[in-house]
């Protein structure tokens with residue numbers, strides 16, 4: 001192949017916001033394939049909130065060093081292969097990185113089932129860090145009961161949109177917290193949430209006490225910080241607070257602010273429980289099967305926000321942390 005690889009690398013660690021100066025775009029010759037390796041032409045890259053935590057070398061799951069290709073899950077097609085059973089043209093998914101071609105051993109990848117669904121759903125509703133996280137978080141960890149008041153934060157984002165829809169399927173009354181009218185309208189009109197709170201223009205504490213006077217039974221938290229405190233102040237007796245993530249803290253991971261209202265857990269005889277989707281490996285296949293069936297019957301939706309070009313990856317991260325994205329944020333490579 002005579003194409004070059006374009007990759008986005010970490011050139012300096014961000015202090016607070018990850019601005020474009022923290023990244024460089026390199027163009028390099030593609031290396032020769034070694035035995036056991038395949039080459040993938042990347043098509044879509046998943047922009048995940050957790051990437052921000054890796055840029056300072058303090059991520060809770062993974063770290064990145066200066067000069068590393070920015071971590072990104074992705075989906076693409078094999079263009080060269082030294083591995084039997086991994087034919088050119090097959091779609092694959094895995095840690096492809098923020099680059100135009102990935103060259104890696106096949107054991108780091110999985111073959112993707114071809115269907116009428118667009119390839120990008122393998123990072124969205126069917127993606128480990130998106131739909132599967134939401135499914136495991138709701139069905140294995142939060143376990144809402146019919147009639148429960150289920151509150152989700154970053155509700156119009158990738159994980160939050162799917163988590164709220166699954167909680168509806170479980171019979172819960174779902175309240176989404178998101179930033180701005182475009183997002184709250186989406187939750188109510190497109191995703192069937194029961195209520196939506198715009199935390200940028202409304203008082204979350206006051207809205208919750210009027211929408212849920214008996215209190216919140218389950219809180220699926222993606223944001224942390226002040227929103228977590230506002231929900232803790234509105235818990236029902238024997239409620240469950242599920243920590244999926246805390247995006248409000250990721251720009252400053254060496255000064256994470258815990259909830260000041262945590263004593264409400266004692267007062268309301270409640271529990272707080274964190275999880276990562278890969279703590280439940282036995283549930284991943286079941287989650288994917290059910291999510292796929294819902295997608296095919298059209299009973300679950302996830303909007304996509306797509307930036308075009310691998311060089312847009314740094315911009316996409318900034319976009320996410322300024323709350324720009326509705327649904328799943330992706331970078332389209334080709």
Ligand SMILES: NC(=O)c1ccc[n+]([C@@H]2O[C@H](COP(=O)([O-])OP(=O)(O)OC[C@H]3O[C@@H](n4cnc5c(N)ncnc54)[C@H](OP(=O)(O)O)[C@@H]3O)[C@@H](O)[C@H]2O)c1
Nearest residue numbers: 049154157158159178179222245246247248275276277323
């Ligand atoms: N536990 C797991 O296994 C697992 C796996 C994947 C993801 N996660 C977590 O799930 C959460 C959502 O991740 P995602 O990739 O799906 O991202 P996302 O929700 O699509 O995007 C992040 C959203 O967070 C909100 N946000 C950004 N900065 C904020 C701030 N300072 N304060 C309040 N809200 C802010 C923005 O929405 P608004 O406009 O509404 O503010 C933004 O759109 C993250 O906490 C992530 O770490 C956990």
